[in-house]
Amino acid sequence: MTIYGTRPEAIKVAPVIKAIEKADDLESIVVVTGQHREMLDQVNTMFGIIPDHDLNIMSAGQSLNGIVAKVISGVDRILELEQPDAVIVQGDTSTVMGAAVAAFNRQIPVIHLEAGLRSGNIDSPFPEEANRKLTSQITKLHLAPTETSKANLVHESISENDIVVTGNSVIDTLLYATKLEVEFSDERLQKLQEQRNTEGGVGRVLLVTAHRRENLGAAMADIGNAVADLARKYDDLTIVFPVHLNPKVREAALPPLEGLPNVIVTEPMAYAEFTKTLSLVDIVLTDSGGVQEEAPSLGKPVLVMRENTERPEAVLAGTVKLIGTRRERIVDEVSLLLDSEQAYAAMAYAVNPYGDGVAANRTVEAINWKFAGGLRPLDFGV
Incomplete structure (x- = not known):
């Protein structure tokens, strides 16, 4: 059973x-x-x-x-x-x-x-x-x-x-799901996928997920403000943020993002859509446990908005970096990957241990x- x-x-x-x-x-x-x-x-x-x-x-x-x-x-x-x-x-x-x-x-x-x-x-x-x-x-x-x-x-x-x-077994599922033909329910993501398939059709893409109980409140507000800072700092950056249904997440994270044209806020995605989105992005910013395992399998650097992790293998392998939830630190760490090809490659080409x-x-x-x-x-x- x-x-x-x-x-x-x-x-x-x-x-x-x-x-x-x-x-x-x-x-x-x-x-x-x-x-x-x-x-x-x-x-x-x-x-x-x-x-x-x-x-x-x-x-x-x-x-x-x-x-x-x-x-x-x-x-x-x-x-x-x-x-x-x-x-x-x-x-x-x-x-x-x-x-x-x-x-x-x-x-x-x-x-x-x-x-x-x-x-x-x-x-x-x-x-x-x-x-x-x-x-x-x-x-x-x-x-x-x-x-x-x-x-x-x-x-x-x-x-x-x-x-x-x-x-x-998350890798079993990930490899299965990425082979599926996916039609995005959000037309903005469908357009992003089409642009990704056209050379030079879109700039860099950052995927953000945040939901953990210990990050609710001030930490979640810092996350929202950091994402807004990044959106203003990089005109060529598209940020995709599927927002958790928890009202406390939405109340803290969403207000700073209102009116920013390069931030795509969506409802939580079906798993097949989420894995397809993972395949389209350049960097992942998350507090999720599972994403720490999934994204490195697709060669995506993962910045983890937590002070510790129960998945230290990825940190040791170099596919994941713990950065906490402080607004300035989040902006600095994402900026490093966007600005330094060497820093990006060091994480993107590390071997996934999972x-x-x-x-x-x-x-x-x-x-x-x-x-x-x-x-x-x-x-x-x-």
């Missing part, structure tokens, strides 16, 4: 679900909590995944504890009905932690995709860092995306015999090894 609730989770479990469906000796049960709604459904539709159960837990203004309570109670009813042999969760959301606890309390083995990510700060990202650590304590099979993630788990006294390094596009197959092999006596797969990178 695979349980997930948000778009980032869906993006990473989708290729795993499809691989399970192809396996002769595995039966797939799909459960969604609906922690995200439209964005989650878009990914399921893209992959042709029809959930067997949908908890549809979200309601306006509910607390983190309210979400977790609904997940645990809702998942518990489905576990009692379906009696799965194992439960798969992915990542670090409230859905992940709640579903893992529900499975553990019924003594059903938990399989954790993207296990072992750590920032080292229990309060940042919040609540994701705590969700990851709590889930690791009750997991039977840890599927780590990198050797660094595996080392984090071993450092926490988790047996190497319970860990397989699979690579990250995957090779077959993490889903390794995941199925690991499940068969751990629970059905199959051969242990070789770790990614070995």
Whole structure:
């Protein structure tokens, strides 16, 4: 049984679900909590995944504890009905932690995709860092995306015999999605794509995403002001900013951008549109975790508006740079990449450490090894 609730989770479990469906000796049960709604459904539709159960837990203004309570109670009813042999969760959301606890309390083995990510700060990202650590304590099979993630788990006294390094399935999905023919719902992006396909048809393009809970408030206002500063500084720069639905994000980030002709503010994009947009841009400015993995696969430098990251491999590889959320620092770091060919090339041509596009197959092999006596797969990178 695979349980997930948000778009980032869906993006990473989708290729795993499809691989399970192809396996002769595995039966797939799909459960969604609906922690995200439209964005989650878009990914399921893209992959042709029809959930067997949908908890549809979200309601306006509910607390983190309210979400977790609904997940645990809702998942518990489905576990009692379906009696799965194992439960798969992915990542670090409230859905992940709640579903893992529900499975553990019924003594059903938990399989954790993207296990072992750590920032080292229990309060940042919040609540994701705590969700990851709590889930690791009750997991039977840890599927780590990198050797660094595996080392984090071993450092926490988790047996190497319970860990397989699979690579990250986000690369499987990214490579699939970038091959799709995409018609943008926003005509401005459609025009940008057409201009990109014409030599000299458009200048440089910056993609901005911002949504993290710890960046709400003054930090988000700094982000909005920095983006406005960049728009005024570079006439030839087009900035694409798909704005999160959270009203606190919009209230802080959007006012400085009003009336700027080279800033394209859009609604959140469907995943296929977002990956196509990634392929069109030159630089990515983000506070997202998943984008830190995706963009380097397409050769895009990533500037991360956070003070720490649970994905240090990309920082060490040089594909990602942590820059915080201070307005002046954001402007300076983006300007460096726009003004210096050497600085840009150093990030654009660094090697992405996150995957090779077959993490889903390794995941199925690991499940068969751990629970059905199959051969242990070789770790990614070995």
